[in-house]
Amino acid sequence: MRPPAVNPLRTRWRAWLSARHPAQDDWRLSQRHLYIVPTRIGVAFLLTQAVLLVASINDQLSLGYALTFLLCGAGLASMLTTHGNLSDLHWSLQPLEGGHADADLPVVLRVHNPGRARFGVGIRWAEAVNAPWAWVDVPAQSHAEVHLSWRAANRGRHPLPRLRIETRFPLGLFVAWSYWQPASRQWVYPAVETPCPPLPTDLTGTESSPARGHGHTQDEELHQLRAWQTGDRLRDVLWKREAQSSDPEGPLWVAERRAAQASRLHWLDAAHTQGLDPERRWQRLAAWVVAVDATGQDWGLRLGSDELPPAQGSEQRRQALERLALA
16 A cells, blocks of 8 residues: 655645744744735725726726725725734643543633733634634733633544634734644543443452441441430430530530441452453543542552552542553
8 A cells, every 4th residue: 555645845834834833832923923814805805996096097086096095094004903913912821631532622721912902813723624713802911711622533642733823803804823833742531431331340359447436336437426316326425525514404415426338449450351452441441440530439550560559539540541541
């Protein structure tokens, strides 16, 4: 099979664009990085001015000259305003959050305006087909946030696609634009298998809580103190506290107890997914990670010789999903 033909013009264009717009998480739109051309409406407007000028010359119409030059002045003012609507805007990429390969990956951008108010500023993924525009107005000497999303083709740690920033304010006769390539990479975790299969049981251990006091079973532990109520057990009354109380008419205090849940330790092992397709294995492990994390119990992950010690919480989940993304 022959390799796809390489377009030299496209290669040179990408090389020039990368050199002029290097990857940065903070990007300032200077005059060097801004481009402006007439829109279709702008081209029609210019052609109309040319026709008016020719007609005014042929018929020697003073009012025709005045109208032509007035409209041309308005067009030039529109061009300068369109260009200035993007100039000196500061864009910054906010910390990226990982996401799964079967879901949209969130991206938050912050734009700071050091000058006058800017209107009708749009941004989207430059190379995505039919990518929607996100439009924002930025108050004078203030900032605004823009929320975008994209999808990666597969799991891993991927660079963000190139962004296109554009405006046609105020009249739509000209379009000014620029490109921005963020430098950060975003974690793309494996897609989560749905519905989630049952958690493996052969590497699941149970640790019982020790007894909390004399006269109570091993399945009970002290929860909190409260006033005595009808139906409470007499053995739960704190008689020693009552004997030391200076208020004989005060309420009796009861040690309210609750059942102590067994502490379960789950081990998620890649060996449990033997026989599945390679990508399906990581999707099942990702589903187990999400499921066991929701239980609030300790769990660990084994990927061959790579082992994540048992723990719980968002940091444990993040580390596990990152390892699955690179597995």
